[in-house]
Amino acid sequence: MNEKNHPAKSWKNPLYVENGGSTRLAESLLRGNTLRQKTAAGWALGSFLIELPTPATLTALAVAGFDFVVLDMEHSSVGFSALESLIVAGQAVGLTVLVRTWGEDTGLIGKVLDMGAHGIMAPHVGTPERARSIVEQARFKPLGNRGFSPLMKFDSLEAPLQMLGEATYVVVQIEGKEALARAADIAAVPGIDAIFVGPYDLALSLGVLPGSAEVHRAAERIAATVPAHLALGIYIDDPASCGEWAARRFALQCVSFDGRMLADGARRVAGMALNCVQEKLGQR
Numbered sequence: 220m221n222e223k224n225h226p227a228k229s230w231k232n233p234l235y236v237e238n239g240g241s242t243r244l245a246e247s248l249l250r251g252n253t254l255r256q257k258t259a260a261g262w263a264l265g266s267f268l269i270e271l272p273t274p275a276t277l278t279a280l281a282v283a284g285f286d287f288v289v290l291d292m293e294h295s296s297v298g299f300s301a302l303e304s305l306i307v308a309g310q311a312v313g314l315t316v317l318v319r320t321w322g323e324d325t326g327l328i329g330k331v332l333d334m335g336a337h338g339i340m341a342p343h344v345g346t347p348e349r350a351r352s353i354v355e356q357a358r359f360k361p362l363g364n365r366g367f368s369p370l371m372k373f374d375s376l377e378a379p380l381q382m383l384g385e386a387t388y389v390v391v392q393i394e395g396k397e398a399l400a401r402a403a404d405i406a407a408v409p410g411i412d413a414i415f416v417g418p419y420d421l422a423l424s425l426g427v428l429p430g431s432a433e434v435h436r437a438a439e440r441i442a443a444t445v446p447a448h449l450a451l452g453i454y455i456d457d458p459a460s461c462g463e464w465a466a467r468r469f470a471l472q473c474v475s476f477d478g479r480m481l482a483d484g485a486r487r488v489a490g491m492a493l494n495c496v497q498e499k500l501g502q503r
Contacts, residue, residue, distance in 0.1 A: 225361045234369065235377045244375040247310040251337035251388035254287050254315040255412060258450035258470040263287060264461075265471070267319075267454075269295045270478030274308035280477075281312035288314050289473060293321040293342050303334045310335060317388065323349075328356035329365050335372065338388025340415060345397040347404040353391060354410035359384045362410040388412050390452060390471070394420035399437055403444035413471050414445050415452035430456070442468055 235241075257263035265287040266280060272295060280288055290297060290305055297305070302318070309316035318331045319340040328339050341353045355363045359380050373379045389410060393402055394417035406414055416438045419429050427433040442451055452471030453464055456479075461472055475483075 230380050232377055232379050234374045236374050241375040244372060248335060249382060249386040250315045251386040254388050257286055262465050262470050265289060265473045267291050267473055267476035269476050272297045272301060272305060276477050277308045277314060278312050281314050286315060287317060289317045289319050289340055291319045293319050306335045332387060340390040340392060342392045343394050344391040344405060345395055346401060347408050350391050350405045350408040350411060354389060354408060357387055357389045358410045390415050392417045393441055395424040402441045406445045406449055411449060413450035413452050416441055418454055
């Protein structure tokens, strides 16, 4: 069946509610569209939530001017008991919320999306077969096989299958030599929005130091194989290099992460306080 003619595109929600609250809720659920627009325009600023997974951290990122956040379930202690409250907190402050899942458990991605995440970031994608499996879980038919439950929050959407299907943002990470060699095949899988380079794990896989020129060259080789309609993403330690990576077409940028930014800010404050005190005491 042609994708455009699939029933999912035309089904109307009989429980749809039209009022101000519903409009605001719908906007909060469909923010993946905003992220897609920002990357198409050339740049979206994000970061990872890893070490300080609290609503207050999400508020701080929003106030600072970040566009999106990745709730990291791979490297953090965040589990399902805390995940939904973080997703809702991110929605409340206007962030697009992606969740980096782990493993290959069937149903994990769909569960995260049902919680209200705007999209997913799947780590360690080495083959097009693995990429297709991710799309299968993240997309409704005909592209995938994501299940649908008529949850209360989806009553804010007149055509939830179509609207959620179009808004969901799917990112796959290339982090190893195997993936590097098959980047073009991975990027060719329908239903992917962005290819994201994980520079640390890629460096380990290549047997080189993180931040080395070899990693940068590998990222450029990946960029050369990814078609223009897909976004390119990368993790960046130093915000001073954001422009350089944007010029290379890496528009989906995760810059630093929560714990690192707190440590950097704390060191700046402590250093300024120490210098000020030493200067004043030295005048005596």
